[in-house]
Amino acid sequence: MKTILVTGATGQIGSELTPALRKRYGNNSVIAAGHRKQPDAELTNTGPYCRLDIEDVAALARIVEYYRIDTIIHLASLLSAVAETDPQRAWSVNINGLFNVLETARKHECSVFFPSSIGAFGPQTPAFDTPQDTIQRPDTLYGIGKVSGELLCDYYHKRYGLDTRGLRFPGLISYKTPPGGGTTDYAVEIFYAAVRRQHYTCYLKPDTQLDMMYMPDAIDAILQLMTADAERLTHRNAFNVTAMSFSPEQLAAQIRQHIPNFKMSYKVDPLRQAIADSWPRHMDDSAARQEWGWQARYDLATLVEDMLEHIAE
Numbered sequence: 001m002k003t004i005l006v007t008g009a010t011g012q013i014g015s016e017l018t019p020a021l022r023k024r025y026g027n028n029s030v031i032a033a034g035h036r037k038q039p040d041a042e043l044t045n046t047g048p049y050c051r052l053d054i055e056d057v058a059a060l061a062r063i064v065e066y067y068r069i070d071t072i073i074h075l076a077s078l079l080s081a082v083a084e085t086d087p088q089r090a091w092s093v094n095i096n097g098l099f100n101v102l103e104t105a106r107k108h109e110c111s112v113f114f115p116s117s118i119g120a121f122g123p124q125t126p127a128f129d130t131p132q133d134t135i136q137r138p139d140t141l142y143g144i145g146k147v148s149g150e151l152l153c154d155y156y157h158k159r160y161g162l163d164t165r166g167l168r169f170p171g172l173i174s175y176k177t178p179p180g181g182g183t184t185d186y187a188v189e190i191f192y193a194a195v196r197r198q199h200y201t202c203y204l205k206p207d208t209q210l211d212m213m214y215m216p217d218a219i220d221a222i223l224q225l226m227t228a229d230a231e232r233l234t235h236r237n238a239f240n241v242t243a244m245s246f247s248p249e250q251l252a253a254q255i256r257q258h259i260p261n262f263k264m265s266y267k268v269d270p271l272r273q274a275i276a277d278s279w280p281r282h283m284d285d286s287a288a289r290q291e292w293g294w295q296a297r298y299d300l301a302t303l304v305e306d307m308l309e310h311i312a313e
Contacts, residue, residue, distance in 0.1 A: 001025060001070065001071040001111070001226060001227070002025070002029065002070050002071075003029050003030075003031070003067055003068055003069050003070050003071070004021055004025065004029060004030045004031070004069065004070075004071045004072075004073060005031045005033060005063060005064065005067065005069045005071070005072045005073070005110075006018050006021065006030065006031070006032050006033065006073045006075060007033050007034075007052065007054055007060075007072065007073070007074050007075055007076040007097075007101065008033075008034060008054075008074070008075030008076030008077065009032035009033055009034045009039070009043060009049070009075070010032075010034035010035070010036045010039045010040070010043065011034070011075055011076070011077075011177070011180060012172060012174055012177045012179075012180055012182075012215075013075050013115065013172065013215070013218060013219075013222075014032070014034070014073075014075045015040065015042075015043070015176060015177050016174060016176055016177070016215050016219055017073065017075070017219050017222060018030060018032045018043060018047075019042060019046065020219050020223065021073075021223075022046055022047050024223070027046050027047035028047055028048065030047055030048075031047070031048045031049075031050060031063065031067050031069070032044075032047065032048065032049045032050070033049070033050045033051070033052040033063060033076075034049070034051065034052065034076075035051065035052065035053060035054075035076075036051070037051060048067070050063050052076075054076040054093060054097035054100060054101070055092055055093065055096055055097055055100065056100075057100040057103065057104065060100055060101065060104050061104050061107070061108075064104055064105075064108050064110065065108065069108065069110055070109075070110055070111065071110060071111045071112075071113075071226070072101055072104070072105055072110050072111070072112050072113070073113045073222070073226075074097075074098060074101045074112060074113060074114050074115075075115060076093065076097055077093060077094045077097070077145075078090045078093050078094060078142070078181070079142065079180050079181040079182040079183075080117075080119050080140060080142040080143075080181070080182055080183045080272075080275055081181045081182060081183055081185075081271060081272050081275065082180070082181030083140070083141050083142040083145070083181075084140060084141060084142065084271060084275070087141040090141050090142065090145065091141065091145065094142070094145035094146075094149070095145050095148055095149070098114060098149050098152060098153075099152065101114075102152060102153070102156045102162070102164075105156075105162055106156060106160050106162055110162075111162075111163040111164070111165070111226070112153065112156075112162065112163070112164045112165070113164075113165055113166060113222060113225070113226055114149055114150075114153050114164065114165075114166040114237065115166060115167055115169055115222075116146045116147075116149060116150050116166055116167065116168040116169070116237075116238045117142075117143075117146050117168060117169050117170075118130075118168060118169070118170050118171070118210070118211055118279045118280050118283065119138060119140060119142050119143040119146050119183075119275070119279060120136055120138060120143055120146035120147045120150060120168060120238070121134070121136055121138060121143070121278075121279060121280050122135075122136060122137040122138040122139055122143060122278050123137070123139065123277075123278045124137050125137070125280060126280070127280050127281045127282075128280070128281050128282050129282060129283075129284045130240065130280040130282065130283040130284055131284055132235065132239070132240050132284060132285075132286070132287040138278065139278055140275055140278065142275075143278075146168075149166075150166065150237055150238040153165075153166055153236075153237040153238075154236070154237050157236060157237070163230065164236060164237055165225050165226060165228075165233070165236055165237060166225075166236075166237040166238050166239070167221055167222065167225060167238070167239050167241050167288075168238050168239065168240050168241065168283065169213065169218060169241065170184075170210065170211030170212050170213050170241070170242050170243070170245075170283065171183070171184025171187055171210055171211065171212045171213070172184070172212075172213055172214075172215055172218050173187050173188055173212060173213070173214050173215060173303065173307065174188065174214075174215035175188075175191065175307055175310040175311050176215070183204075183272045183275045183276050183279075184210060184212065184276075186200075186202050186203060186204055186248060187212060187248075187251060190202070190248075190251060190252070190255065190264075191255070191304075191307045191308060191311050192311060194255050194259050194262045194308070195259075195308065195311050195312055198259060198261050198262050198263065199262070199263045199264075199265070200252075200262075200263075200264055200265075201264075201265045201266065201267050202248045202264055202265070202266050202267075203266075203267060203268060203269035203272055203273070204248055204266075204268065204269075204272065204273055204276055205248070205266065205268055205273060206247060206248050206249040206264075206266060207247050207249065208247055208248060208273070208276050208277070209245055209246065209247045209250075209281045209282075210245065210246075210247075210276060210279060210280075210281065211242045211243075211244075211245050211279075211280060211281070211282055211283055212242075212243065212244050212245065212246060212303075213241070213242060213243040213244070213296065213298075214243065214298040214302075214303045214306070214307075216297065216298065217243050217296045217297055217298055218241075220297070221241050221288075221294060224292060224293065224294065225239065225288075225292055225294075228291070228292035228293075229292075232291050232292060233291055233292065234287070234291055235287055235291065239285070239287055239288040239291070239292075239294070240283040240284060240285040240287065240288060241283075241285050241288050241294055241296075242282065242283045242285050242296070243296035243297075243298055243299070244296075244298070244299050244300050244303070245281060245282040246300055248264065248266075249264070250300070251300070251304070252264040254300055254301060254304045255304055255308070257301075257304070258304065258305070258308050259308070
């Protein structure tokens with residue numbers, strides 16, 4: 001990677017990945033692109049920023065040509081709960097947007113990273129130790145888009161030799177960006193509520209166990225995969241990666257180790273509960289471990305300690 005374009009740079013992953021890339025490759029070698037007119041100062045003060053509608057393929061091509069991009073980290077998308085409220089918009093952004101990226105990358109010989117998700121699985125998928133290669137029949141528009149994206153990336157690699165790579169992320173937890181409409185957002189909201197009010201009302205059932213990952217591990221996973229030896233990659237796209245698996249009640253219990261008076265109540269959101277119930281409880285990420293040496297650094301205890309420390313600041 002020499003000159004990198006990050007689409008969706010103002011989102012949950014992009015806002016933390018972009019600074020990490022700039023630290024490694026240089027500020028002017030990482031171009032941030034997002035839909036916001038006024039993004040965070042950190043993005044605009046440390047390197048180039050372009051406003052981009054990912055559905056505008058001509059605008060995307062102009063950016064790639066102007067900056068001589070060789071790698072596109074494609075993060076622009078609508079998240080799971082938001083996608084269910086506007087399926088047509090989600091298809092346009094999530095699928096047509098990816099197609100625009102792949103076509104632009106094909107024409108300009110760029111590498112592409114595409115993030116998939118546990119949402120790519122469905123009710124028929126084995127819920128525990130979910131295999132790398134297994135049945136994928138998601139029943140949400142978000143999940144259908146992720147499966148389509150995985151297949152599109154595989155197709156462009158096999159048909160055109162495009163260097164496409166990707167990860168299936170679990171729920172991601174970060175203190176730097178506010179929740180953006182995901183099913184696992186409770187695992188971010190709960191920390192702010194614990195520090196400010198010592199109470200949180202959760203929209204998932206207490207025993208809803210899901211795969212999760214702290215954002216520093218997610219950033220490490222992207223960087224490791226994109227710099228891995230291509231000859232070692234059997235799967236290339238949609239590697240299962242995970243770090244921990246817990247339920248809302250287990251997370252609340254760990255928070256009480258630091259904030260003893262913290263209380264949790266529940267008001268279940270049927271939409272997000274149905275989405276969560278269709279997702280795996282724990283993925284098998286042995287393919288990522290074997291093919292490019294993946295290993296998470298944070299578990300539940302270290303995640304909670306670090307999140308509370310930063311939010312308290």
